[in-house]
Amino acid sequence: xxxxxxxxxxxxxxxxxxxxxxxxxxxxxxxxxxxxxxxxxxxxxxxxxxxxxxxxxxxxxxxxxxxxxxxxxxxxxxxxxxxxxxxxxxxxxxxxxxxxxxxxxxxxxxxxxxxxxxxxxxxxxxxxxxxxxxxxxxxxxxxxxxxxxxxxxxxxxxxxxxxxxxxxxxxxxxxxxxxxxxxxxxxxxxxxxxxxxxxxxxxxxxxxxxxxxxxxxxxxxxxxxxxxxxxxxxxxxxxxx
Ligand SMILES: Cc1cc2nc3c(=O)[nH]c(=O)nc-3n(C[C@H](O)[C@H](O)[C@H](O)COP(=O)(O)O)c2cc1C
Numbered sequence: 001x002x003x004x005x006x007x008x009x010x011x012x013x014x015x016x017x018x019x020x021x022x023x024x025x026x027x028x029x030x031x032x033x034x035x036x037x038x039x040x041x042x043x044x045x046x047x048x049x050x051x052x053x054x055x056x057x058x059x060x061x062x063x064x065x066x067x068x069x070x071x072x073x074x075x076x077x078x079x080x081x082x083x084x085x086x087x088x089x090x091x092x093x094x095x096x097x098x099x100x101x102x103x104x105x106x107x108x109x110x111x112x113x114x115x116x117x118x119x120x121x122x123x124x125x126x127x128x129x130x131x132x133x134x135x136x137x138x139x140x141x142x143x144x145x146x147x148x149x150x151x152x153x154x155x156x157x158x159x160x161x162x163x164x165x166x167x168x169x170x171x172x173x174x175x176x177x178x179x180x181x182x183x184x185x186x187x188x189x190x191x192x193x194x195x196x197x198x199x200x201x202x203x204x205x206x207x208x209x210x211x212x213x214x215x216x217x218x219x220x221x222x223x224x225x226x227x228x229x230x231x232x233x234x235x236x237x238x239x240x241x
Contacts, residue, residue: 038218039070041113043106045120045131046156047078052197053119053156056189059204060117060154063211069115069218074106076134083133090141103137110138111145115214116178118169119154125161126168139172147177148228150217152210154187156197162188181217183210 042061046053054073061071082098089097096103110116118135120127127135139146153169155162166186173180187210189203190196197203 036222037068037070038114038222039072039112040064040115040117040214040218041106041109042071042073042117042119043131044073044075045118045128045134046075047128047130048121048194049075049077051121051156051194052189052191053121053154055191055195055197056154056156056203056207057117057119059189059207060152060211060214063208064215067212067215067219069215072109072113074109076102076106076130081130081133082137084136084140090137094141094144096137096141098137102134106134107138107142107145110142113149115149115181115218116146116151116173117154117210117214118151118172119156120165120169122155122157122161122165125164127155127165135169135172139176143176149178150181150214150221151178152181152183152187152214154189154207154210156189156191158190158192162186162190179217181210181214183207183213 040061042057044053044057048054054075057073061073064071079102081102082100084096087097095107118131120131123129126132151173153166153173155165155169157165163186166188170180183206185202185206187206189207190200191198
């Protein structure tokens with residue numbers, strides 16, 4: 001009997017170990033040949049469910065689909081969204097104390113998604129308040145589901161503030177160990193009235209490039225199948241003077 005040992009990994013984590021058997025290699029080859037369906041969740045932060053942010057995100061989604069990646073756009077809608085109250089309970093339970101349908105829905109979808117795109121209309125040179133209210137609670141309570149998933153922000157405005165909005169949204173990703181997907185420009189699309197974004201040819205091309213780049217990153221990650229990086233125990237310092 002051979003003393004070979006082999007291991008099948010799933011998304012960078014050991015999944016099945018074969019010890020002392022020749023069976024492992026063909027089994028691994030078979031499983032590796034199966035197509036893995038990956039999915040990207042796109043969050044539309046605009047209260048206008050089918051406005052300009054939706055147009056921008058749809059262009060990203062189309063490019064992803066052209067690369068055999070599944071997509072889903074979730075709109076946060078126009079209802080009031082609860083913000084974070086800094087109670088700290090999520091650090092004990094892993095969930096936000098507010099058990100609202102929007103939080104639960106988006107959190108469940110993030111859990112199973114392989115990548116994340118967050119789209120926001122620009123309000124006073126930043127992401128809109130309802131979106132930030134949701135993202136604060138999601139990211140504070142759900143980093144375990146978010147980390148290492150490729151992510152991108154998309155800002156949609158009439159004229160100015162897209163870069164500041166883009167920067168602000170990227171802050172959620174880069175504090176959560178999420179690789180940020182690039183494009184050919186800072187991800188923004190221009191338009192005021194719903195539908196106007198469809199006329200921004202450069203903005204939409206930037207969206208398509210973003211979708212193609214995200215698909216490329218996801219496929220590289222899947223093909224490489226490397227274990228996730230080792231993490232040090234967190235060190236926290238508070239600067240009080
Ligand atoms: C409260 C509010 C603030 C806005 N602030 C800005 C701004 O700072 N810069 C800008 O260019 N457009 C601003 N806009 C315009 C929106 O960003 C623009 O209409 C965008 O297309 C809306 O996207 P949506 O259709 O997905 O909601 C603002 C709109 C609203 C309602």
